[in-house]
Every structure is written in structure tokens, then in C-alpha cells.
Amino acid sequence: MAVIRDVMPAFELLQPNSVDEARHLLEQHAGDAWVLAGGLDSFDWLKDRIKKPKAVVDLSGIEELKGVRSTGDGIEIGAMTTLTEIVQHPVVKEKYSLLSEAASVVASPQIRNQGTIGGNVSQDTRCWYYRAGWPCYRAGGNICYADTPEGRNREHAILHADRCVAVNPSDTAPALIALAAKFVIRTRKGERIVDAEDYFVGPEIDITRLHILQDGDLLTAIRIPSTWAGAKFYFEKVRDRNVWDFPLLNVASAMFLSNGNIEKMRIAVNGAAARPLRLKAVENAVRGMPANAATGQTAGQLAVQGAVPLQFNAYKIPLMRNLVKRAIGGVEEAKWTS
């Protein structure tokens, strides 16, 4: 049969008003339902007719999934809160600016107005073979087109590849890992809370998805504890264009310093593997060390240990090394005097 792209097929649009109702609808249409948040990832799949669900469950009418709330210990962000709201939220800006910083460089202003935090962390990979409907491992086939002698893989993984070399494109995910966030999931069995880094999975665990959500599960909220509030944060995203681009790589870190030495640190990178990577080896190695370029240099080397470049992405190794270095030692601002 012939293939046509870029025309959305018909589906049943379901618009629940509560999480319970949404969960119920997902049960009802088990196996054939698609969860729609902001739509930036979903509409591509639907328009290209690669994913053809019978029913789409649109979460945009569920008020309980929206907004930033203070909790006893930190904040809780509803999964349907827009990225723009997060960027502008005073508490996020004041205490967890790592997240507002990360959210502020996602895609473009229009996309941030529509895109949600839940969608941003749950979005699928942008591997151009997989997104174009090639029957690769991730799509249920038995080949990775990007990892062939002639495959084009400039934007692919340097770490933890396992058959598939796709990367996770989220900018907010590493920031949430660095902030020790917890993800709240509503499942068939009730509520389940996982650490941010455990929300994401690599191909060795599940080659068909980037996160742990199973059919019928809903990510309802993200909780950020006050543990890292007001820490010294660093976020940097490197992309080809200054707006409307996915990261080539990004880095997010939170540090507490005492007399210039690193008391404790959390650091994560994304764009290097199928899941955002928390760099625990780096966190351990720098504990007690001065937060300077020399420590950064060592940490950078440590971070890229085991990295395996493909034909066109070797640049990601020095890039990741340098970003980790900068997260620790900082970056000198170019103040041109003339």
C-alpha cells in the first residue's frame, strides 16, 4: 500500500475533565489510545500517519494537571503546566532557576506557550530515521539505520547505545534530575512516585520508549524538593540555531559550595544517550574539590569515559567534556573592552 505523510488521519477525540476520567478512558481504549499533552510531539506522529491511534485522550481540559503549587517541602508542578508558565513562575525563578533556565531555551516562544513540562520530559526521540517511519529497532524492526557504515548520525548517541543510537531531546529532563525531582505517575494500581532519573529508560530496558510509562499510565505531576533550592546552578544548551532547535547536548547541574569547595553536586547531561544521564561518577569525584577549571577538566574527562563516537558525532565528546567542565569551573564571560 502506498504511503502518504503530512495529513492527519481521523481519530476519536476524547477530552476528559479529570485525571480519573482520563485514566478511565485510557482503560476503555487500552492499546488504541494516544495521550495528548501540548501536541508538539504528538501532532508530528499523527500528521505523518506513522502512529494511528483510534482514540486521542486530550489532557488540556484537566485543571488539576495545571499550575505550580507549593508543597511542604518544595513545589509540585502539574504535568500540563506550560513551559512558558514555568519560565515565568516567581518561585521557580527564585529557588529553582535551573529549571526555568532550561525551560526558557526549549524550542521557540510559540512552542513554549503550547508545550507542557509533562510533554517535554515524555517526548519521543527525534532520530530522523525513526521519525520518518523507517522500520528500525525502536519501531519494532531489526536494524538501526543511523548506525550503519553510511548512516547519518551527527545528532546521535555517544554513550549507552544498545542497538538503537537515538538520543533523548528534552531540555528540562536534565534540570529535573539535577534538582532531584520526583515524577508522580497514576497507574492502574494507583499512584507511583519515581526519582527523575528513573523515569527515563535506555534501549537496554525498553527499545521502543524513552520513559517508563506503560499503556494507560499518566504522568500527573513533578515534585521538586527544597533540597537544592538556591544552589549554584549551571545550565547550558548547545544547538545549531538560536531558537527552535533541539539540543546537540545540554548540561544541568546544582552545587553547594563551602569555602570554594564542592560540598555536594548533582549533574546530568542530555543529548548524549537515549536517556538523560546523571553523572554520578562526576558527582562523587568532585565532592570536596575546589569548584574551578582544574576540577572541571578532570570531571569532563571522567564524564566522557566510555564514549563511543559514530561516524559524524565525534564532536559530542569534546562538547560534553567542555560542558561538564563549565558546569563546575564556570565559563569566562567575554567582556570586550574595545
Added chain:
Amino acid sequence: MPETTSEKPTEKKVEQPSERVYGVGRRLIGKNYVTPDLYAKVTGQAKYAEDYHADGMLWCKLLLSPLPHARVKHLDTRKALAMPGVKAILMADELPPPADNLTDNGTVIKANPKAERALTMEPLYQGEPILAVAAVDEFTAAEAIEKIEIEFEPLPFAIDPLETLRPGSPNPRMEGNIWVQAHPAPAAAGAAPPSPPPPTIGQLKWTEADFANAKEGQLPTGKTPDEWTYGDVDGGFKTAALVLDETFVTPDTSHQTLETRSALAYWQNGKVYVHTGTQSTAQTVPAIARWLNIDRSNVVLISEYTGGGFGSKITGGISLIIPALLSKKTNAPVMMRISREEETYIGRARPSLMGRMKIGFSKEGRIQALDMFVIANNGPYDAVGDVPSSGRIVSLLYQPQAMHWRGATILTNTPPRSAQSSPGGLQGIIIIEPIIAKAARQLGLDQVAIRRINCPEGKAPFGPAINGKRQYSTSAFLKEALDRGAEQFKWQERISRTPKRVGSKVRGVGVSLSTYVGGTIGFDGLLVITPDGRVRFQSGIGNLGTESVMDVHRAGAEILGVPWEKCEITWGDTAKNLPFTCVSGGSQTTHAMTRAAYAAAMDAKKKLQEIAAKTLGGKPEQYELANERVFRKGGAGMTLAQAAKRAIQLGGIYDGHEVAPDLNRLTKASVTALAGQGLVAAAKDQYPRDGGTFSFVACFAEVEVDIETGKYHITDYLAYADVGSVIHPRALGGQVLGRSVLGMGHALGQKWVFDPHYGAMLSTRFYQSKPPTILDVPVDMRWEALDIPDPETPVGARGVGEPPVGGGCAAVLNALSDALGDEIFRRAPVNADTILASFEAGRPMQHPLMAHI
């Protein structure tokens, strides 16, 4: 935070646009005004092709080839046709046979049986349309396509031009990989030029030795079909103080107009009505007639607004015949909306040029000898002109004392190319400019100085000798633009600043020259002075965003002495009696059509003077025009309204009942149709011109590179233009800076990516092909123009669309090599991967010769 994470790297004060006063001593020319289409555009009331709907309209969708080269071996459409709401399927064998083209000078251009058609059963690139389905809505049409059983026989393919030149390599078409054009003997005196035979497809293969002779990363130089030389090239190299031999590869870039080539078509009383975006209104009619193999008089085109062309819609797109034919088949209007993905395949692109250039410089930096070798990745259909154009532009822009040029346009199974702003010019300029920058560094010369010494001036020669004589430009004041630009950019100050590096940030400045063709001659102007005293200009120019559709008529209104408020412009509908007009391509419109508008206004002036003399006595030359009157100094006069009424009474040549014999047949028909509406003035541009018309620009850029991330920002930019007289400053600024940005995209990241094993394009969406955004260029880019009239045209104006493109790109590339050195890149675009990988290794790491990475 480092600036790489922010969308606006540096907050800068936005400087006001040029404070220069243009058009000194003139009333309309050189002045800003509100164009008649502006409010509709900014309020969304402007109607583009997709905004029109017709009663009973059907929608069509295309079935595209999934393979780069294949033959349809099995096709079953029964299930699709059986679906409720599906009305018809159009197949390649239902297309009319290709028609010959009769040019205005009587030459018959024979139809090329191997040329592109709108549908095919032997697709030559992935994404080529095979058939179209018409249905009651798009949803049904798409569902129907998914019900079509289709099987392909895969055929050998080539997507990399260099690969198809290897001995024994696959050809992109069954017959070969290049076009071969036989040239007929010249015409006998007085006879119409003979018809050239249609081109045929031949095979070009280089030898193993050709490939072996090239060093790693160097473009091999096998035999080419085209070649020319002037001057003593060998002698120039022998006495040169410095000889550089470099390879550089330019990107394939889609035109990516915001409006895709959607089209609506319907038939009424045997005429086809087509709504589509086009760069050229009047000239699109003959193209549609040829594609549909029908008479021109049976074609009506409605195209009031066009969402960008850049060379991809010079006369619309051949795909528009699909809804036209489906409309005929179904007896209903048919809308074909082209999606972004479809536009990527069928929407045209600039061909990549692989170039190798050997240049011999004197110790002062003068180019004594230049040996240029280029091959283009053409796609499967008609040969683009980029290859020959690249050589001519380089020879004009840097005036080499001796030059040898070779080129080949290679067919591949990649989407069809067409001219894109500065076709061949951009590529030639970005191949040579980095070499000149490198030479200046090696010779210890200033970058502005080395360009100044090679800069064209006045009647500057270009290209090879034809019949013993080299062609030359009408004028060139580029040296002055370069000097003034360097001053305004504070070049000397910037190059002596220290430090060049702070932390991981390095800054660099670059300058580039640029040029492209800027005008043609010989078209017609047409206007009517109506009995209510208004002047109506009939404009056959496309409304493609440059404003030339309106601007050129200001030259006519200036002569007639009427306030602009009394002028109106008819445009965008070929049923409204338009004159013979140039295509809007090759930046020719402002030059060609100000001349035509001037000619029509002079014809109107002459007729007004004659009418006044006939009515009020005296001699025509005693009358002058001002304040909406034709009058004798200190004597009698009449208003334009009165003169228009009188013209109708007089009839004959005055109101269009008689037609000047030298007008084009299209203009004649329009004059006849307008006859009796007032004073009808129409004239052919017969003003002399000595030389070829070119515009020039000197471009300056500054970049800041973060060598730890490979990310760079363009922090400043200035373009100083030599475009003759300025007609409409605001539109000119839009062109100079807008086209500079188009060029910058070629440095910043715009490209095609293909999987060579499958011949499949991977960069089908904007986030993958990466055209530049407004946040990728400096917020306070500046432009300026010399405003020196070109001496070879009555209004003094030349076109400008294309020259800034090459300069915008090359100035950024040169700023990058100023910051990073000469060993970082050998191709464009230059991105973080290029910079980081090469910096890490200390040598260029990207394969310069690998296509589409």
C-alpha cells in the same frame, strides 16, 4: 549564564535604519511610501492561493515515490476509486504531451521529451509525484492514497555527483548522468534563429587516474563538457608570489518559501483559471499554456500575493497542472494544497557546487591567474545555470588577469534544482572568498586592501572572449562601496583591537565582495490616464515580496507630475490586461521595468503634449507637465482629466484604438482591450544600454565563537550596496538585509542530509534542514547604498535581490576564519561539529567531498 543558552546573545540598542536621504531633487524616486498591498498583508486580508475557495471544490493529494529511482511495476487503484467521496485519479499517461515553445523572436524551442513532467511512472527522486487523487476533502484523498496498491522495481541511483563520475558507477538516469546540448548553425541573415534540438542525456565518467591524482580532501579534476580561458594563465601562476589550491563544497539548500506551491484550478468557457503563487504574473501564462499544451488565450492566472519565491517560482511550478487537469476530469474546481514535506521534495533547491580553485597572487595581492573547476549536483531534470554562472561572476567580481574555468552539471536522483537567489554567484563567491582571506593572511595584507586591488570598476570585463571581445558591466562603483563600508564598519579600528580571545570566546571580522546580474531590457510599459484624472499603471510583475510590482511605477509617476495618491496599480490577475513584462528572476525587474515604466510615461507625456496642442494650439513641445496639468508656460493648459476625455474623443493612438507596432503581442492585446478607457500609453523600452547590468555590494561581518562548544554568533553586519539610483529605500533595505540573511543561512547551518545507501532525504522538516531564524542574525544589521545612478539606464536603477546573498555568507565565513584560522572548515555550512572536531584534531576533520552530511 553563558550566552550560548540565551536566544539573544547580547542586548544591543537597535539602531534606526539609514538616515541617508535618497533621491535628492526627486519627488517620488528614492522616497519611502506605503505600498498599496501593505495593509492587506499585515492584517491577514491578503488572499494567497490557498485562501480562495470555489463552489463544489474538490481537494487533491499526491502519491509520492518512496524510492530515489524506480519504475512502477504494479498499480491497482480500484479500492481507492471505490471509496465514497473519491472522484478521480490522475495518472502520468493522462498528461498532455510536452509542447514546443515559440519565443517572442520567433525561435521554436523544441519540447524536451526527457524534461520534468508533473507526474511520472519512472520517478527519478524520492518524493517525485506519481499520481494524484481528487476527493471531496483532503482527509478522504489521503485515505484513498493509502488504499492504492503500488509496487516498484528499484533502479540504480546516484545522489552524490562525484560518485556518479567514478568509472563503472551507477547513472541517475538510464541514459547517463549529464545533459548534452547540440548547438545549431547560426541563422542566415534576416531569418529567425534556428531551433536548437532538445538536449539529450549523455554519460560522463572520469578515470581512476583522475581520482588517484587528487590528494585526500581535494576535488579530482576529470574532463568536463564546458571550459573557457582568457589571458596567460600559466604565465600568471609562474610569476605569482603565492599560489593556493583549495577545495570547497557549498550546501544544497531548499528555497523553503513560506507559501508552498499550492494551486487552485477551474475551467470556465474553455478557459482555465489558476490561483497560485508566482514570481511573475504576466510570464506565468505562457508557462501554464505550455505545460497544459493549450493556447495562451485560454489561461487566466490570479496571483495577487506570493509568499516568497527566491527563484523557485519564477513562473509558478509545473505541479499546478495537476489540479488543472483533475478539474477538467471531474468538471469541478480542484484545490491542491502542498504540504511542507511535499514542498521539500518538489519545491526546488539550490545545487551544491563542489569547487576547486587554484589562484596565483602577486605580492600586492592582485590575482594574476585563476584556475576554477566546479561540478554541480543538479538533480535529475533540467540543467540549472549555476555552473557557468559561477565562473562569470568570479571573473567579474575579482577581475583575475588570466582565468581558466571548467565545469560540469551532474544529474543525480535528488530533488530538482532551480535558480535560487544568486544562482552560481553565491557558490562561486563562497568558494573563492575564503581563499582570498587566506592569501591576505599569508601575504601580510589587509583584507579590505586585497579586495580593493582586485575590485571591478566602471566597464569591468567578465567571462571569456566571445568573438574576440569580452563582455563588460554597464558600471561598477564597488570600490567606493567598499571604502565607505569599511569606514562605516570601523574596519581599521576593529582589526587592531586586542585581545582577540577572552576565555573560550574568540572574535573575528570578515569582509566580502559580492555581485550578481541586475537587469534586462526590452519590455513594455502600459498605463491609462482615466477621465477622472487618475493614472492606472498596469503591472505584469509578480507580487513576490520585493515590492517591485509597485515600486517601478513610481518612475513613471515622477515624470507625469501626478501625486502618488492619484495613481493606482492593477496587478495580480492576467484577465486585467497586463503588458509584456520580464520574469522576476535574476534581479532584473527593477532595472527592466523602471525602463518600461519610464518609456510608457514618456509616451503618455508625448500624447498629453500633442492633445494639448491639438486642443489649445501651439506646438506640443511647448507644453509641460506638472500639478496634474499639461500647460504652456504662462498660457493655456488642461487637467489630466480633461486630456483623458479629449484622448477618447480623438481615438486612434490616443485612447488605444491604434497600437504601436513595436509592442509585444501580449501588450498589443491589452492595449486593444483597454481602448477607449482614457489616454492609453504603451511603449517598449528601446533605450540603449552598453554592457551587462550588474549590482554590487560590500559586506562586513563580525562573529564571536565559543571554542569550547563550537557555537558562534554573528554579532554585527553591514552591507554597503552599489545598486544605481535608489527607488524605494525601505524595500531596498529589506532586500539587502533579507537576502544577506538568506546567504548567512548557508554559513549557519542550512543543508540537505541524505542517507546515501537508500538515497533517502533525512532533512525533510525545518528543524532538520535548519533555515536561519531571525534570532540567528544580529538585531541591528545595517545597510546603506551609494545611490549613484547607472549611466546606462534612464532611471539609473539596477536590481539588487541577489548580490547580497553571496556576500552575506562569505563575510561570515571570512569572519570565522579570522577567528579560528584557515584549518577549520572546507565546506559550508559551518557548525559546532565542524569547529569542535577540527579544533580537537588541529586540522579540518569533515570530509569536504562527502555529499549531504
